[in-house]
Amino acid sequence: MLRTAGTTRTYDYIVVGAGSAGCVLAARLSEDPGVRVALVESGPRDRKPEIRIPAAFPKLFKTAYDWDFTTAKQEALGGRELYWPRGHTLGGSSSLNAMMWVRGHRADYDAWGEAAGPEWAYDAFVRYFRRAERWTGPTPRDSVYGTDGPLWISPLRDPSPLTFAFLAACHDRGITGLRELNGPDHSGYATTPVNQRKGRRWSAADGYLKPAARRPNLDILTQTRVCGLEFEGKRVTGVVTQGGPGTLTARREVVLSAGAIGSPHLLMLSGIGDPERLREAGVEVKVASPDVGRHLQDHLAYAVTVRCPRPVTLTGADTLPNLGRFLLRGRGPLTSNLGEAVAFVRTRPDLVAPDIELVFAPAPFVGHGLTPPTEHGLTIGVVLLQPVGEGRIDLGGTAVTTLPRIDPGYLTAEEDLRRLVVGVRRAEQLLATPALAEHTAGPLAPYPGVVDDEALAAAVRGSAETLYHPVGTCRMGSDEGSVTDPRLRVRGAEGLRVVDASVMPRITRGHTHAPTVALAEKAAELILEDAR
Numbered sequence: 001m002l003r004t005a006g007t008t009r010t011y012d013y014i015v016v017g018a019g020s021a022g023c024v025l026a027a028r029l030s031e032d033p034g035v036r037v038a039l040v041e042s043g044p045r046d047r048k049p050e051i052r053i054p055a056a057f058p059k060l061f062k063t064a065y066d067w068d069f070t071t072a073k074q075e076a077l078g079g080r081e082l083y084w085p086r087g088h089t090l091g092g093s094s095s096l097n098a099m100m101w102v103r104g105h106r107a108d109y110d111a112w113g114e115a116a117g118p119e120w121a122y123d124a125f126v127r128y129f130r131r132a133e134r135w136t137g138p139t140p141r142d143s144v145y146g147t148d149g150p151l152w153i154s155p156l157r158d159p160s161p162l163t164f165a166f167l168a169a170c171h172d173r174g175i176t177g178l179r180e181l182n183g184p185d186h187s188g189y190a191t192t193p194v195n196q197r198k199g200r201r202w203s204a205a206d207g208y209l210k211p212a213a214r215r216p217n218l219d220i221l222t223q224t225r226v227c228g229l230e231f232e233g234k235r236v237t238g239v240v241t242q243g244g245p246g247t248l249t250a251r252r253e254v255v256l257s258a259g260a261i262g263s264p265h266l267l268m269l270s271g272i273g274d275p276e277r278l279r280e281a282g283v284e285v286k287v288a289s290p291d292v293g294r295h296l297q298d299h300l301a302y303a304v305t306v307r308c309p310r311p312v313t314l315t316g317a318d319t320l321p322n323l324g325r326f327l328l329r330g331r332g333p334l335t336s337n338l339g340e341a342v343a344f345v346r347t348r349p350d351l352v353a354p355d356i357e358l359v360f361a362p363a364p365f366v367g368h369g370l371t372p373p374t375e376h377g378l379t380i381g382v383v384l385l386q387p388v389g390e391g392r393i394d395l396g397g398t399a400v401t402t403l404p405r406i407d408p409g410y411l412t413a414e415e416d417l418r419r420l421v422v423g424v425r426r427a428e429q430l431l432a433t434p435a436l437a438e439h440t441a442g443p444l445a446p447y448p449g450v451v452d453d454e455a456l457a458a459a460v461r462g463s464a465e466t467l468y469h470p471v472g473t474c475r476m477g478s479d480e481g482s483v484t485d486p487r488l489r490v491r492g493a494e495g496l497r498v499v500d501a502s503v504m505p506r507i508t509r510g511h512t513h514a515p516t517v518a519l520a521e522k523a524a525e526l527i528l529e530d531a532r
């Protein structure tokens with residue numbers, strides 16, 4: 001039931017944050033009519049039309065639907081402070097992301113298995129993707145996809161002709177064509193499967209929350225920010241809210257699903273974190289857990305942008321006729337998610353799995369698309385998949401309204417810059433193939449065109465940006481130093497779990513929505529098992 005202020009203040013489970021993970025949990029936990037669940041979301045309802053129109057997602061940036069974070073100065077990026085959008089509405093970041101459904105490589109989950117036990121390794125974990133998926137495309141006999149889950153996963157309805165030129169270029173350069181992108185080894189190229197139903201965005205709120213919203217045992221509180229946890233000794237008994245009903249009590253558990261920035265921030269504000277750091281900030285230490293906020297990992301991306309001599313890109317695609325096609329038939333360029341195709345490649349042949357992703361967009365994607373492009377162009381985004389450098393989320397102050405300090409630690413390891421430069425060379429090789437060369441007419445700033453390695457490294461430092469995938473700040477593990485244990489319980493506290501992108505022990509070689517949904521599916525199972 002959607003409420004702006006609850007009348008019932010005691011629940012069995014309180015889930016904080018209605019993002020990719022929180023929507024899964026609220027839906028799965030409330031399947032049992034005997035338990036009462038509250039889902040508490042700081043942002044408004046997801047009613048803005050741009051949420052539904054795939055190509056319009058950059059129009060949500062820096063609005064009320066975005067947390068609009070800024071990082072600390074990044075020394076290795078010329079002292080730049082980077083813009084970090086995060087979803088602030090039902091569906092969380094799945095309501096303003098690029099809709100790319102990319103599970104990653106089996107090596108990603110085998111690494112999780114090493115950190116947190118075999119239940120998290122690929123062979124055991126893969127079923128949670130299938131549980132979530134409702135694949136609507138062509139289905140080969142041994143397809144990897146689930147077909148009856150809550151999340152619609154579809155092929156793009158009207159990919160750009162330029163996207164086919166990119167695929168042909170990949171073929172010509174000897175990259176493997178993948179029959180399905182989401183198999184255990186995604187080394188190769190493919191068009192991008194997207195979270196869309198009939199051409200419209202299909203967020204975690206659409207798939208999980210809306211069908212559950214009528215249940216009388218589920219309260220969804222929007223525009224209600226959680227600002228701290230209530231304790232009795234080490235046991236968490238509830239949450240304190242702002243802009244809502246005050247204190248909510250949890251009979252069983254509080255689950256933090258506030259994302260890789262919000263969850264560690266809430267833990268620290270509530271006294272769970274590095275004791276020295278908490279004391280310095282004047283926060284009473286409830287649980288000493290030095291790793292809270294650490295091991296922040298993100299995908300840094302460099303955009304190789306070139307002019308296109310013909311008016312066939314998405315530049316200027318938001319015309320009235322295209323809006324009509326979209327509204328009436330769910331077709332046309334407005335169904336584009338921009339990142340229409342991908343190739344996963346290695347910078348060295350001996351690597352176990354790809355370390356670079358090339359994302360193709362039939363538009364010049366510069367500066368997050370905040371300023372709509374005026375020229376026709378295309379982009380190959382070069383993404384560093386396994387950064388060595390890590391960063392940290394820290395308290396920005398002790399007032400709940402003070403934003404956390406975000407230091408992603410980009411390119412703090414020299415190795416990371418070297419790999420990105422090699423990745424840019426791969427993109428340049430693709431652009432030089434006859435298939436793509438006929439669609440290009442010279443570099444578009446800030447990409448300088450083909451220059452020597454030193455100048456290219458300077459260009460990367462000067463304009464690389466986030467691909468929006470922060471993880472790792474409440475990492476799970478079997479070791480005592482991890483923030484969450486393999487059942488995602490916060491070590492040192494009782495009645496408290498974290499379930500969202502922050503628990504990933506290592507960032508995946510893909511995009512982070514699919515793994516977050518799958519881990520939330522598994523977490524729901526763990527919570528129900530522990531309640532028996």
Ligand SMILES: Cc1cc2nc3c(=O)[nH]c(=O)nc-3n(C[C@H](O)[C@H](O)[C@H](O)COP(=O)(O)OP(=O)(O)OC[C@H]3O[C@@H](n4cnc5c(N)ncnc54)[C@H](O)[C@@H]3O)c2cc1C
Nearest residue numbers: 017019020021042092093097098099100226262501511513
């Ligand atoms: C612009 C953009 C593009 C992206 N593109 C893709 C893509 O194409 N494919 C992909 O796989 N991934 C993509 N991602 C990443 C992906 O969407 C995220 O990794 C994923 O949604 C994270 O899920 P989460 O549940 O951890 O956090 P979120 O989905 O961010 O949810 C956290 C929720 O908690 C709420 N919250 C936070 N603090 C509080 C509080 N104190 N009280 C109450 N509520 C709170 C937030 O408002 C939010 O709704 C993108 C992300 C962005 C921002």
